[in-house]
Amino acid sequence: MNILVCISKAPDTTSKITFKESNTSFNEDGVQFIVNPYDEWYALVRALELKETQGGKVTIISVGGADYEPIMRKALAIGADEAVRVDAQPLDAFQVASEIAAYAADKGFDLVMAGKETIDYNGAQVGGMVAALMHLPYVSNATKMDVAGSEATVERDKQGGTEVLSVSLPAVISAAKGMAEQRIPNMRGIMAARSKPLQVIPSSAPAQLTETVRYELPPEKGSVKLIDPENVNELVNLLHNEAKVI
Amino acid sequence: MNVLVFADSDNGKVAKAAYEAASYGANIATKSGGKATLVTYGQVDNLNELAQYGISDILHAESVDHVDPMQLAALVDAAAQSTGADLLIFSHDYTGKTIAPVVSARMKAGMVTGAIDYPALDGDFVVKTNVFSGKAFAHVKINTDKKVITLLPNSVSKSKSEANANVTAFAPDLGNASVSIKETKIKGGDGINLTEAELVVSAGRGLKAPENWGMIEDLAHELGAATACSRPVADVGWRPHHEHVGQTGIAIRPDLYIAVGISGAIQHLAGVNGSKVIVVINTDPEAPFFKAADYGIVGDAFDVVPKLVAAVKELKASQS
Ligand SMILES: Cc1cc2nc3c(=O)[nH]c(=O)nc-3n(C[C@H](O)[C@H](O)[C@H](O)COP(=O)(O)OP(=O)(O)OC[C@H]3O[C@@H](n4cnc5c(N)ncnc54)[C@H](O)[C@@H]3O)c2cc1C
Numbered sequence: 001m002n003i004l005v006c007i008s009k010a011p012d013t014t015s016k017i018t019f020k021e022s023n024t025s026f027n028e029d030g031v032q033f034i035v036n037p038y039d040e041w042y043a044l045v046r047a048l049e050l051k052e053t054q055g056g057k058v059t060i061i062s063v064g065g066a067d068y069e070p071i072m073r074k075a076l077a078i079g080a081d082e083a084v085r086v087d088a089q090p091l092d093a094f095q096v097a098s099e100i101a102a103y104a105a106d107k108g109f110d111l112v113m114a115g116k117e118t119i120d121y122n123g124a125q126v127g128g129m130v131a132a133l134m135h136l137p138y139v140s141n142a143t144k145m146d147v148a149g150s151e152a153t154v155e156r157d158k159q160g161g162t163e164v165l166s167v168s169l170p171a172v173i174s175a176a177k178g179m180a181e182q183r184i185p186n187m188r189g190i191m192a193a194r195s196k197p198l199q200v201i202p203s204s205a206p207a208q209l210t211e212t213v214r215y216e217l218p219p220e221k222g223s224v225k226l227i228d229p230e231n232v233n234e235l236v237n238l239l240h241n242e243a244k245v246i
Numbered sequence: 247m248n249v250l251v252f253a254d255s256d257n258g259k260v261a262k263a264a265y266e267a268a269s270y271g272a273n274i275a276t277k278s279g280g281k282a283t284l285v286t287y288g289q290v291d292n293l294n295e296l297a298q299y300g301i302s303d304i305l306h307a308e309s310v311d312h313v314d315p316m317q318l319a320a321l322v323d324a325a326a327q328s329t330g331a332d333l334l335i336f337s338h339d340y341t342g343k344t345i346a347p348v349v350s351a352r353m354k355a356g357m358v359t360g361a362i363d364y365p366a367l368d369g370d371f372v373v374k375t376n377v378f379s380g381k382a383f384a385h386v387k388i389n390t391d392k393k394v395i396t397l398l399p400n401s402v403s404k405s406k407s408e409a410n411a412n413v414t415a416f417a418p419d420l421g422n423a424s425v426s427i428k429e430t431k432i433k434g435g436d437g438i439n440l441t442e443a444e445l446v447v448s449a450g451r452g453l454k455a456p457e458n459w460g461m462i463e464d465l466a467h468e469l470g471a472a473t474a475c476s477r478p479v480a481d482v483g484w485r486p487h488h489e490h491v492g493q494t495g496i497a498i499r500p501d502l503y504i505a506v507g508i509s510g511a512i513q514h515l516a517g518v519n520g521s522k523v524i525v526v527i528n529t530d531p532e533a534p535f536f537k538a539a540d541y542g543i544v545g546d547a548f549d550v551v552p553k554l555v556a557a558v559k560e561l562k563a564s565q566s
Contacts (some may be wrong), residue, residue: 013493013513017381037494097351117343119379119493123359128315128347137424138315140344143487153428157488158340159256159439161432165313167425177487177494209356209390213372216383218519224526224536229545232553235525236561238541243523245502246445246469246561 001056001147003047004104005080006114006126008090009064009071010036013119019215026120026215035071038115040078041182042175047113048079049180050147056110057081061103063088063096069198076193077185083196088203091211093121097129098206104134110169111152116141116176127174137171143178249275250331251301252322253286254341256312257432260290263337263442265299267397269404270364271335272300278367280332285325285416288312297411299404305329305416312341313427317420319348324418326353331392338396339441346396355392362401362499362520379493379516398520399442400499440489443472446500448491448518450476452507452528452547456484461551462506468558474498476508492517506547510535527551 011017012032020027035044047058060075062068063086072083086099104112112134117124124140131138143162144155150169155162157176185193227235239246251271253264268284275282284301286293287310297304305325312318322345326334334349336342338360350357362383363374370387373395377384440446447466453459459473466473473489480490491498493516503521507528508514515538518524526539527550536542543550 011378013516016512017378019382093347093357094351094354097347121377121384122379122497123347124343125347125350125357125359128344129351131316132319132348132351138344138348139425140315141340159254159261161430163313163427163431164429165425166428171424177490207354209350209354210358210386210388212384213370213387214385215377216374216385218381218383221524221538221540224539224542226542226544229543229550232543232550233557233560235541235543235554236557239502239523239525240561243502243540245523246558 001050001054001111002109003050003056003058003111003113004107004109005039005044005047005058005060005075006100006112006130007039007044007060007062007072007075008036008115008118009033009062009068010118010120013037017217019217023215024213033071035074036115036118038117038175040075042177042179043113043115044075044078044080045180045183046145046175047111048183054147059084061086061100063090063099065089072198073193074185076196076198077189078183079189081196083198085198085200086203087200092208093123093125094129094210095206095208097126097133099204100126101130101133102204102206103201104130111147112136112170112172114172114174116174124174127172131172134172137167139165139167139171140174141176142173143176145173145179247275247278247332248280248330249282249333249335250322250326250329251282251284251335252342252345253284253296254312254337254339255286255288255290258290259292260286260296261337261339262439263339263399264296266399266402266404267335267337268296268299268301270397270402274333274364274367281329283325283329283331285322287318287321293411293413297409298406300407302409302412304411304413306413307416307418309417310420314423314425315344315348317423319345319352320420321418322349323352325416334394336394336396338398342396346394350394353392354390355394356388356390357394358386358388359396360398361395362398364402365395376497376520380497380519381516398497398499400444400501438470438472440472440474440491441496441498443498443500445469445471445502446474446498446521447471447504447506448474448476448508449479449506449547450508451478458548459485461555464555465504465551465558468555468562471502476514505535506551508535509533510538
C-alpha cells in the first residue's frame with residue numbers, strides 16, 4: 001500500500017482567535033500550531049495501521065511555507081515515512097488541492113487520505129477537489145476503513161445514519177472520528193523523524209479562485225440573565241415572550 | 247445571475263435543509279435578475295412542498311441513487327449546463343459538503359463553504375462564512391464567473407408561498423458508479439436532525455451517568471427539540487457520536503440551545519455560539535458557559551430539568 005496523507009496546520013483548539021491589519025489577516029502571535037486533528041488522529045493513524053498490517057509506505061504532503069515543517073516533523077514522528085512540502089502559501093482550497101493533485105498525479109498512490117475538514121477554515125473542500133482533479137473515486141466522512149486487495153470497504157456518516165460502501169482503489173478518502181485512535185509520538189519516533197526525508201518541491205502555480213477580504217469576530221454577548229432555580233416557570237416565560245424561541 | 251440549487255434526498259423525501267437553500271437561491275436570483283432552478287434525484291414525494299419555497303422549476307433525476315458522489319457531481323454539472331447556472335447552491339450537510347467541492351473543482355468555480363448570509367451582489371461577490379469552527383467569520387470573495395456556495399442550515403429565514411412544482415424529468419449520462427453500497431444503518435430516535443434542528447437540548451458530564459439522560463430526552467420531546475452532547479460524553483459512549491457538538495464535532499446554529507451540565511470549554515462553545523439564544527443550567531456559578539449565555543440558572547440539573555419539563559408542558563397545554 002502506497003498511501004499519501006494530506007496534512008494541514010491549524011491553531012491549537014484552545015487558541016483565542018484575533019486578527020490584525022484591520023481584520024484582514026489572522027494574528028498568529030502567541031498561537032500554538034498543531035497538525036489539524038482530523039488529518040492527524042484519523043487519516044494519518046489509519047494510514048499507518050494499514051501500512052503496518054499490509055506493508056508499503058506512508059507519505060505526507062503539506063502545501064505551505066517553512067513554518068509548516070514543525071508540524072510535518074510531528075507527523076513523521078508519529079510514523080509517516082517521508083514528507084513532501086509544496087513551497088507555496090496556502091490561500092484557497094482549490095489552489096491547495098491543485099498542488100496536491102499535481103504532485104500525486106504520476107506517483108501511483110493506492111490511497112490519498114485527508115481529514116474531513118480543517119478546524120480553522122472548516123472548508124471540507126480539499127479531499128473532494130483532489131478526487132475531482134485526479135479523476136478518482138471519493139468517499140467523505142469515513143469513520144472506518146479496511147482494505148483488501150484493490151478494494152476498500154468504508155463506513156461513512158450520512159444524514160440520519162451510516163452507510164457501508166465498497167470502492168475500488170486508487171481512491172480519495174476523507175477521514176472523520178472513529179477511524180483510528182490518536183497516537184502520541186514516543187522518543188524514538190521523535191529522534192527518527194529528524195532524519196526522515198522532507199522534500200521541498202516548487203509550486204505548480206495553480207489558480208486561486210477565492211480570497212478572504214476581511215475577518216470579523218462574533219459580537220460580545222450581553223450579560224446573562226440569571227433566573228432563580230425555584231422559579232423555572234420564569235425561564236419558560238422569558239423564552240416564550242421575550243426571546244420568542246418556544 | 248442564474249441560480250441552481252441542489253436538493254439532497256433520502257428515504258423518499260427531499261431533505262428539509264433544501265427548503266432553506268431553495269429560499270436562499272430564489273432570493274439571489276430575484277435580486278440579480280436571473281432565473282432559479284432546482285435539481286434533485288431519487289424517488290421523492292414532497293416536490294410540491296419544496297416548490298413553495300421559491301423555486302418551482304425542478305429537474306428531477308428519478309432513477310439516480312445517492313451512493314456515488316462523483317455521479318451526483320456529474321448530475322449537478324449537467325443541470326448547471328442545461329440551465330446556464332452561474333451560481334450553484336448546496337446545503338452544508340453531508341451530501342452537500344461532499345459533492346460541492348467536486349463540482350467546484352470540475353468547473354473551476356470558486357467556492358465558499360458554510361455561508362451564513364446572503365452574498366453582496368453590488369460590486370464584488372463576497373460571502374460571509376463561519377471560520378475557526380465558529381470562533382470567527384470570514385468575508386470571502388469569489389473571483390470566478392461561476393460560483394459555488396454551501397449554506398449552513400438555519401442561517402437565513404425561509405419564505406413560503408403557494409406554488410406548484412413544474413417538474414422536468416432529467417436523465418443525463420452520469421458515467422459508471424465507482425462506489426457501491428453494501429449496507430445502510432439508519433439510527434433510531436424520533437428523527438429530528440441535529441444540524442437542521444431549531445431547538446436543541448444538550449447535556450454534558452454534569453449528568454454523571456448515561457441512565458440520567460431520560461429527563462434530557464423528556465425536555466427535548468416536550469419542546470420538539472433535537473438532543474446533543476459534549477465531547478467527553480460521546481467519547482465514553484454515554485451518547486452516540488453524532489450528537490457531539492463543538493470544534494471537533496458538528497457546528498450548529500439553532501434558535502435555542504439549552505446546555506445542561508456542560509462547563510462551556512472553548513472547544514465546545516466553538517460549535518454552538520452561532521445559536522440565537524443560549525440557556526445554561528449548571529451548579530457552578532463560575533462555569534465559563536454563563537459568559538456565553540443569554541439566560542442562566544445556577545442550580546442542580548436533577549432538580550431544575552424536571553421542573554423545566556413540567557413548565558414547558560404547562561405552556562404547551564395553554565397553547566393548545
Ligand atoms: C483538541 C480538543 C478538541 C475538543 N473538541 C471538543 C468538542 O468538539 N466539543 C466538546 O464539547 N468538547 C471538546 N473538547 C473538550 C473540552 O475541552 C471539554 O473538556 C469538554 O467540552 C467538557 O465537557 P463537559 O462540559 O461535558 O464536562 P466538564 O467540563 O466536566 O463540565 C461538567 C459541568 O457540569 C457541571 N455540573 C456538575 N454537576 C452538575 C449538576 N448536577 N447539575 C448541573 N451542572 C452540573 C459542572 O459544574 C461542570 O461545569 C476538546 C478538547 C480538545 C483538547
